[in-house]
Amino acid sequence: MDSIRKGARFWIDSKKWVYEGAAPSGLALMYSEDLSEYREVKLGDLIDEDPEETEYAVPAIETKASAEDWALAEFRYSALKDYVEADDSKVGDLAAKLKISEPRAYALVKIFKNASGPADFLKDKPGVKQGKRLIPTRIEAIVALSIKQKWKGPGSNIAEVVKYVEELCDKAGLKAPAVGTVANRIRCISQSQLAMLRDGHKSANDMYQPRPRKNKASHPLAKTEMDHCLVDCIIVDEKTRMPLCRPWVTVIIDLHTRVLVGYYLSIDAPSSFSVAQAITHATFPKDDWLAHLDLEDISYPYYGKLESLAMDNAKEFKAKALKIAADKHAIKLNYRPPGRPWWGGHIERLFGTLAVGYIHFLPGTTMSNVVQKGDYDSEGKACLTFSEFEKWFARAVAIYHNTEHRSIKQTPHDKWVSAWTDSEGRLRQPAIVENKVRFSLDFYPEKMRTISRQGIEMYGFRYWSGALSAYVKKKVAVKYNPLSLRFIWVNPTGERYVRVPFADLTLSDLSLQELKAANRQIKAAGEVSGKRLVSKREVFRLVEKNREIVETAKRATKTLKKMQESRSVYKDRETYINSDEKTSVEIQQPDDDFATPPTLFKIEFE
Structure with a gap:
């Protein structure tokens, strides 16, 4: 059977990658010669066509030096600056001052012309430079990929990383590095980065994220x-x-x-x-x-x-x-x-x-x-x-x-x-918002609706008040209380809210949660019988049934009990929310308020 051959070249993210084999995770193990990096890739992401090439920048390595090295670099930079700026300077004098040969002095002058500062004249130490990697680039890339893939979760350990390195090296046909080498690479990673890989972004930030600034407020209610x-x-x-x-x-x-x-x-x-x-x-x-x-x-x-x-x-x-x-x-x-x-x-x-x-x-x-x-x-x-x-x-x-x-x-x-105490020792008090009801309703959840000749349609119910007659076909923001759907509030003029009841005054109150539960029951009944029940009377019948279950059952379900509890809590709170007579009069009521029950007269029959 045909299969992807090792060494086959594909394009991933506009870069050329070489297929090394199947990774233990079932993905394709790919290597980039440009990036010196291994990556596990989904087979669907492999592209065999040459897309538009993009540049890739390799980050620079930070230089480390002792105080003595920096002092020497600054001395060299200062001497070279004096030499270049002087008109009658001689390279022999510069070499003598720096205690180097004249050819070396000429080389330093050439470097100075393109130098950005004393850092360009740090003295190189003999032997292998600190941080230099001696194992092949491909193996370094495998170790980096293994740390990224396996150093995850609170159970992260070196043994898991070493095992994965050995598996990937075997797939790529390379000799696995020693355990100490892998452990060394892990130790070279900053603690914050290891915490990020092991515990996640939030935990790492909680431990290592610098937070020098403080969020302060100058006075109460400012922040x-x-x-x-x-x-x-x-x-x-x-x-x-x-x-x-x-x-x-x-x-x-x-x-x-x-x-x-x-x-x-x-x-x-x-x-x-x-x-x-x-x-x-x-x-x-x-x-x-x-x-x-x-x-x-x-x-x-x-x-x-x-x-x-x-x-x-x-x-x-x-x-x-x-x-x-x-x-x-x-x-x-x-x-x-x-x-x-x-x-x-x-x-x-x-x-x-x-x-x-x-x-x-x-x-x-x-x-x-x-x-x-x-x-x-x-x-x-x-x-x-x-x-x-x-x-x-x-x-x-x-x-x-x-x-x-x-x-x-x-x-x-x-x-x-x-x-709140002034300089003379007198206690002041915050200003009081004048209209309590209007302020509260402004923050209520809302939905945009158009006032029709039949009223306002929302959640399958029709709402009507005589105060809406002058605003038919006008689009308004409708405020509502999800714990009590018997009333909605609209402000068609921008001056005051109008409280609008159910158009059918015989309907009892219910919450949005109860309505959704009843609608789910209706939908389920419709799927079983092949018919969809749409009568609002049926909705209220199911709501009442659910309330009866809560009232009579010794061990009712938590969902039903929560609906009943929310309803009773709201009824209790409503008594003090609407207790302020000065604010309640701001709710406009029409003269022909159809929410008022009709007067009953006694009729005698002969």
Whole structure:
């Protein structure tokens, strides 16, 4: 059978490579004479045609020299400079000054004409130069490839590299180098590069990346950071007390004071709604929130409109609605470069402080990893419900605020108070955003929709209010709450939001998560029966059925329990979110509000 012959030439990345044989990994082992490098290549990447040639630059080798060598080089350079600039200089005098022969002096003058500095006159040492490789270039290339391929993961060792070198040399018909030679090549690689190969980019940067600059803020709210964290503790269901899930927390920290200025706890994974809730929590005073949690025994005086907010590149942080709302309210969004988590170091350390100092002592903790966890039964020990954990977390944050911070040498609370105290000793307070509802809705997730004569269509439902009549055929941004789809909000004039209910007022409320679960059931039923159920009544029937399962089952599935828990949590929070009468009046309601139930009259029949 025909096969690729050893020595066959192919083109890879516009360079000519020679086929050496099949590598142990099943790929083709190729060698480049130009690069003096071996590479394992997929057979599909081999090209036998001559593409357009490109240049290849070989990096220069850094020169090493002692202090004496540098002193001699500088002396030679200075003497040669004086000789060239003098009009009546003689080469014999130069040779005598440098204590060399006249032919050697002429040679140095020639070098000086093209020299860039004293480094060109470093004295060469006799014998083999430091760093010179004595084994053949092809074998050097095989060793380099083997280190790159086999020095990976925490179990990396010299024996694996040596074994692979021997296999590749055998395929290429070369004599394998000694074990000491391979070990020498590994030792010549910098520790940071070895860590990069062994542990990955992030771990290597954590250990060796220089970070001379510090991210400091001149005053409170000038610089803040936001991020999500999966809490290292399992919570239980409110009714069954069975293990449910690990909650998520979205946190915003103020860099000047290290105060946790706002956060949002949720059972559901992070989303645009989590971001909106965290920002609004950070912006407004916390009195209503503390009263709702029945935590009037603690103080949480930290609030204010953020000036800048730093985040990573998660999808929910780059949502269009967030960027528009941030521009509207003069909040500068800063995104950390990909692959550089240390740019968010303050909030990462905060997560570590809350976990190690507080959460890891809770029953049901999962610890930070399986090694720390050991044989601890996290699910078996879990006992806190979401509402109980919410209260516990608020108190833990209060303890953190009143504990001395190592970096600022005082407590975050004291730092906040001193930052808001003027030169005369009077305590000032941050300005309050006037319209709470409008500010909150600006950060809600949104979708673009056109107002039709039938209303607004979204997620398969139709929404209508008489206030939309004047804006038919107009395209608007629709704000919505994924935890409650009974209302949407539109701002057709740019002045105020209009709250729009379901067009069918008999439909009950549901969350986006419940809707998606019901749609999956409908799709599955349609695939089995050959028919697709599309009635919205069927959707709500399935949603109600799922809720009944959660209510009655002793051990319902976690997905269903999480949907029920999210729903109950939202209903509780809604009571204090919409409790402010001054802000709620800003939501425009039409005179002919069809959301108002009709009046019932008693009729007597003869």
